[in-house]
Amino acid sequence: MAMIEAKGLTKLFGQDAKRGMPLLKQGWTKEKLLAEAKLTIGVNQADFTIEEGQIFVIMGLSGSGKSTLVRLLNRLIEPTGGTLLFQGQDVTKMSPEKLRQFRRKNIGMVFQKFALFPHRTVIQNVEYGLEVQGIAKKERREMAMRSLELVGLKGWENSYPDQLSGGMQQRVGLARGLASDPDILLMDEAFSALDPLIRKDMQDELLELQSKMKKTIVFITHDLDEALRIGDVIALMKDGSIVQIGTPEDILMQPANRYVERFVEDVDLSKVLTASHAMDKAETVTTDRGPRVALQFMRDRGVSSLYVVDKSMHLLGLVSAEDASRAVKENLKLVDVLQTDIPTTHPDTLLNELFELMGNSRLPVAVIGDNRRLKGVVIKGAVLAALAGGSNGDNGDNSPQNGGAAHGTA
Amino acid sequence: MGLPKLPLADWVEWLQDWMGDNLWPLFSFISFVIGGIVKGLNNALIWLPPIAVIILFTAIAWYIGKWRMGVFTIVGLLLIDNLGLWNQTMQTLALVLTAAFISILIGIPLGILCARSGKLQKIVTPVLDFMQTMPAFVYLLPAITFFNLGVVPGVISSIIFAIPPTIRLTNLGIRQVPAELVEAADAFGSTPGQKLVKLQLPIALPTIMAGVNQTIMLSLSMVVIASMVGAQGVGATVYRAVTQVKTGVGFEAGIAIVILAIILDRLTQQVIKKSKSHG
Numbered sequence: 150m151a152m153i154e155a156k157g158l159t160k161l162f163g164q165d166a167k168r169g170m171p172l173l174k175q176g177w178t179k180e181k182l183l184a185e186a187k188l189t190i191g192v193n194q195a196d197f198t199i200e201e202g203q204i205f206v207i208m209g210l211s212g213s214g215k216s217t218l219v220r221l222l223n224r225l226i227e228p229t230g231g232t233l234l235f236q237g238q239d240v241t242k243m244s245p246e247k248l249r250q251f252r253r254k255n256i257g258m259v260f261q262k263f264a265l266f267p268h269r270t271v272i273q274n275v276e277y278g279l280e281v282q283g284i285a286k287k288e289r290r291e292m293a294m295r296s297l298e299l300v301g302l303k304g305w306e307n308s309y310p311d312q313l314s315g316g317m318q319q320r321v322g323l324a325r326g327l328a329s330d331p332d333i334l335l336m337d338e339a340f341s342a343l344d345p346l347i348r349k350d351m352q353d354e355l356l357e358l359q360s361k362m363k364k365t366i367v368f369i370t371h372d373l374d375e376a377l378r379i380g381d382v383i384a385l386m387k388d389g390s391i392v393q394i395g396t397p398e399d400i401l402m403q404p405a406n407r408y409v410e411r412f413v414e415d416v417d418l419s420k421v422l423t424a425s426h427a428m429d430k431a432e433t434v435t436t437d438r439g440p441r442v443a444l445q446f447m448r449d450r451g452v453s454s455l456y457v458v459d460k461s462m463h464l465l466g467l468v469s470a471e472d473a474s475r476a477v478k479e480n481l482k483l484v485d486v487l488q489t490d491i492p493t494t495h496p497d498t499l500l501n502e503l504f505e506l507m508g509n510s511r512l513p514v515a516v517i518g519d520n521r522r523l524k525g526v527v528i529k530g531a532v533l534a535a536l537a538g539g540s541n542g543d544n545g546d547n548s549p550q551n552g553g554a555a556h557g558t559a
Numbered sequence: 560m561g562l563p564k565l566p567l568a569d570w571v572e573w574l575q576d577w578m579g580d581n582l583w584p585l586f587s588f589i590s591f592v593i594g595g596i597v598k599g600l601n602n603a604l605i606w607l608p609p610i611a612v613i614i615l616f617t618a619i620a621w622y623i624g625k626w627r628m629g630v631f632t633i634v635g636l637l638l639i640d641n642l643g644l645w646n647q648t649m650q651t652l653a654l655v656l657t658a659a660f661i662s663i664l665i666g667i668p669l670g671i672l673c674a675r676s677g678k679l680q681k682i683v684t685p686v687l688d689f690m691q692t693m694p695a696f697v698y699l700l701p702a703i704t705f706f707n708l709g710v711v712p713g714v715i716s717s718i719i720f721a722i723p724p725t726i727r728l729t730n731l732g733i734r735q736v737p738a739e740l741v742e743a744a745d746a747f748g749s750t751p752g753q754k755l756v757k758l759q760l761p762i763a764l765p766t767i768m769a770g771v772n773q774t775i776m777l778s779l780s781m782v783v784i785a786s787m788v789g790a791q792g793v794g795a796t797v798y799r800a801v802t803q804v805k806t807g808v809g810f811e812a813g814i815a816i817v818i819l820a821i822i823l824d825r826l827t828q829q830v831i832k833k834s835k836s837h838g
Contacts, residue, residue, distance in 0.1 A: 223746060225742055225746055248748075249749075249750065252745075252748035253747065257747075258746040260739055260743060264737075264739040264740055264742065264743035266743075266762075267762070277757070278747035281748055281749045281757070282748070325747075
């Protein structure tokens, strides 16, 4: 079941806002609604589904309604219309007591300006949500300590927030949001107030935490790079409406309209695309073949080297044409002439992290998945093509930059 | 302008008579409670030998403030005793503390309610303006009618004059709690009561204490006026000295009030300072 399912979720600001719902459904524009009905659109009929364990990023410029939308999810702002299901229950219909329980147990929140309580110590901040639930002091301390350890702030529990740096304060905010082990964590521009370097550290840490905890995270940001870095799914907002929902790749490669296109045109693709996007099929030979066969393969495929793999595609090394012919002359086996010191990388490595590796080596970079299984190869030409917005190399042999010419660089 | 004069004075007198006739059980109850508190406090302060009270106050001042505060307290109170104004000063202290205590007891909850309801704030604000600007002598008269001569109408008029800062600053302090903190408290599922006790009151405490400080100072400033309706104390000494044109006696009694004011002011200031730093 989806964790969160919103249908036509709407917020209108103004007197007696409900009267605006039928007008919106008739397709009144923002301008018309403001001029003729004196209503301001906060969020306009948002439809989306958030699956369990996803990082769902809501992105938009200031005033696009993203902060309003995230507050509709825990009803810090009352929705004007539409439905919002949390694991099948309608959040919009919860009684005040039910809503409090929902906020206490199911949904945590991290704020842009941290919103730590200045009169409470770090640990008292972290345990706030547990305290209002009425959990006994000893137990909630333990839970809060665990949460604090998770964000790497053990030893700071008795400090006050104003004694901490911005990055540390937001870790406290994160620990507070996670303390009651909620199903969903809302993060409202959680890293926007931090310095760029610290921000990147926090993003990395969030991703690492996420790989352990598998929370459902709703992350608000105005920063496209941040959205692309951490989002599994991105919803792009403009004027209160969701313009496009998709994976980071969808948004970049198939912008739904001119607005999204303009939004993403300045993106540094090398920070978004990974080795797997620029990867070509690797030319391989298995170890049980002799050097003569290898030479024949090279001739047939028009390449000057081959990756040597075992039967399960585990990478063993690289053999060049010269080495292969030396092996033929000296009657050696392929494994005897193997070059094992070859550049390799993981499929999820960002292209901009590959530049240095590629600059330092004449050889192409082998892409290796888990268990050292050879997935493909990245060559310089394919990287440039990917950055230019071309298709990735997955379509194999038909691709012009693939094959012979490529491997010829080795 | 051919309009006849509004019979406002008649209306007010009618209202006063009506209240006197119909609300006297309430007034005598209030009179009983306030009179009891003042008398109890006064008896306790006078029953103890002056030196014990002086040591007690000096210890409190030293503990809350710094050593200088302690020195000022001991010297000041010894001077009052030396001038022979001890009993009167303790009577005044009992009156002021009672007025301040009741003001806080009523003012803080009322301030909290005002902070929660914009409507109530709109009603209360002009009433507070009225209470602070209407000359005290004007409401002294009905106070005598309802509560007879003595210390009770003095306390009542002190409360009327001194309660507004506590209400205003409690309201302000709570409204000034940053919205994002209130939002955070809401987001973690606080009940309104939890939000008040765990967040709003602690954050607003320095502001509320500033209001309490003002309330104490204002009720001290009422002691001479209160003495006109029969409240005993150092205020009465001042009043007598003025009517008999005894400048020296008046000055001595005035000094006693000033010393009392400085001690009470510095003590509450220290509490504000402490509440501003953590916890």
